[in-house]
Amino acid sequence: MNAWIELSYLIASSLFIIGLKYLGSPLTARRGNFLASFAMLLAIVATLLDQNIVNYQMILIAILIGSVIGVVSAKLVKMTAMPQMVGLFNGFGGIASALVSIAELFRLMRLDGPIAVETSSIIVLGLLIGGVTFTGSVVAFGKLQGWVRGAPITFKFQQVFNGFLVLCFVVGSFYLTFSDTNFWVFLGLIFISFLFGVLFVIPIGGADMPVVISFLNSFSGLAACVTGFLVMNNVLIISGALVGASGLILTQIMCKAMNRSLANVLFGAFGGGGTAGGSEGAALGDKTVRSIDTEEAATILAYAKSVIIVPGYGMAAAQAQHAVQSLVQELE
Template sequence: MTEILINIGYLLSAALFIFGLKGLTHPRTAVRGNLFGACGMLLAVVITLLDKSIVSFEVIIAGLIIGAIVGAVLAIKIEMTSMPELVAVFNGFGGIASVFVAGAALIESTINGATPLTQATIAVAASGLIGAVTFWGSLVAFGKLKGLIGDGAVLFSGQQIINAALAITALALSAGVVMDPTNVILYWLLVVAASALGVLLVIPVGGADMPVVVALLNSYSGLAAAATGFVLSNNVLIITGSLVGASGIILTQIMCKAMNRSLFNVLFGVLAPTGGGASADEVYTGRVKSTSPEEVALLFDAARRVAIIPGYGMAVSQAQHPVANLAAILQERGIIVEYGVHPVAGRMPGHMNVLLAEADVPYESLKDMDEINQDIDQVDVALIIGANDVVNPLARTDPTSAIAGMPIIDVDKAKTVVNIKRSLSPGFAGIPNPLFALDNSLMLFGDGKKAVLDIIAALKDS
């Protein structure tokens, strides 16, 4: 009877996770989806602790207190611009937890003299392999996003051959663990090989492709958790790990499509830019036209339709609230205001949506890339705040570009384009943006938040 009740509780927990994922598919239901997911996890943890009577609750409570303190500090201190780094670290923690749990289960079976089932040993090998790749790959991703490691692609001769050799070695060691589960050394050698593979898979990825890598590592952490569920014979861990793994793969595919990348290339870590193209001096010299907040205000006075294109620069300057205020002022004057949101604007999928929702921007005003592109040529003023690669026309015009073929927001087709940026520095792809030098394009240099506030002040004066 106890086992039946436990499985029913796990089933309810899994249902809450599924409802939570469903809620996260739309901004209106995202908060409720988060609550469903949190309740599902709480239920799963409580049931597991009650089921395992050998657990030392003193240690568990101490862990809960420490974890709660760390989590609360991170939630308060971490800014939205640093959220991708935090997600990368969380992915890594999930991976390394799977490695240690699987290793502990293998050591326990060896000490007890019991021969684990083949299913369990396969799960142990999978946990060690995927978990180690996830952990070290996530650390590299964190380092690149944080600036501790250069965000450019790190390439060297024979890189793919080394990756292939490490993958074959890891698979061979995995087979050894399955055939001889009493040899714990083989498991830790597998972890070492997988760790090196995790580093080398992410090192060649440039900063422009980091959102794809973060999504993929999220999927890996879910797969590692599912494998650990088989090791522990824990149904809810198998279900939740599978959900995370599947949703991560789906998100990765969406990201690849948005960036015109191949999933095959993502999996084998060959996302490096192709290079080539004109230099910044060749693109910008003598062609860039600076503007002022007063001039931008005059453009808005004469406009009937405005499109706001947010990017990472808006997140860095925390300009979402002034942007929402600017839109409200323009709407009061009878101007149609829309937001064009690229799927990979910022450093994470949904980054801009979250920031704009924080500023109470109506969901109806948010247009995805395909929707805003349909009649972008009817927009009088396109205001770009810190976006770069996602509006770079080279994606359409230069087949040798690092972003060749990537779907972009076609702001260059608007009647007038105003770019708010601190400088002419390149985006994550590391290439110049000819948009800044077009005849219909103006540059408003400065901090995003201050520039928008200056435009609001100029509008009020006019």
């Protein structure tokens, strides 16, 4: 039985890699999505057959609820709102990893004897990455949705306070790892990880949220990878590493396309007087986007000597490529 389980994990891991490769091209993206989905289904079934399941009914109910949420979201959410959905799903992955770390610590606390140092370290790491991913993704979703102010939100001594939180988390982690397990210390670590996720995202402007979501996507992959080490699941380790690496690569590509560094996107508000665009953005100041109607746009195009059309995500999401092509032909 174990041989079949390991073989299923191997097949699922291979399908994850092939699916990720296919997602790199629009021609094969649908096939890659199908392969990755089938790999996930295979991994879930193999895990259910491999582990000592206490209550299948609760697991099936949870799977049903999650499937309904996923299908409804995919059907109803518009393409223009896809970054918000991806950001929210990143948060779900992060909170799942954090909850696994919390549940594993509570399970070990009921057993006699001290918790191994390596196990405590993995629990703390999973909690940190998962907590930051969850709250950071929720804030990013709120900024893109317009529920949270899109401008960078900063306050006096914010960097000092962030550093203090990191120091408290490190001290608490060492205490939890090398000393007796303390419930209140662990509760404090949970609070710090969630708070740090909020403080990590609010100084970043709303225009940079897609980059932040991609970066947090890599965080969710790392959280899943850490969870795989915690529950000793190879396919979770491999898939988490794939998501973490691909998310980080995508983040670098997006930053390069904007001619900005990742550090400038994440920390530009602290050094640029609240402007996330760096020194050039600070010199120009914040600009407000002004909408125009079709008549005004036609007038501007009629008197323009040179017109540059820069296709982006908005054009693809609105499926406006044919309209843009017609406009180019008219201008020529």
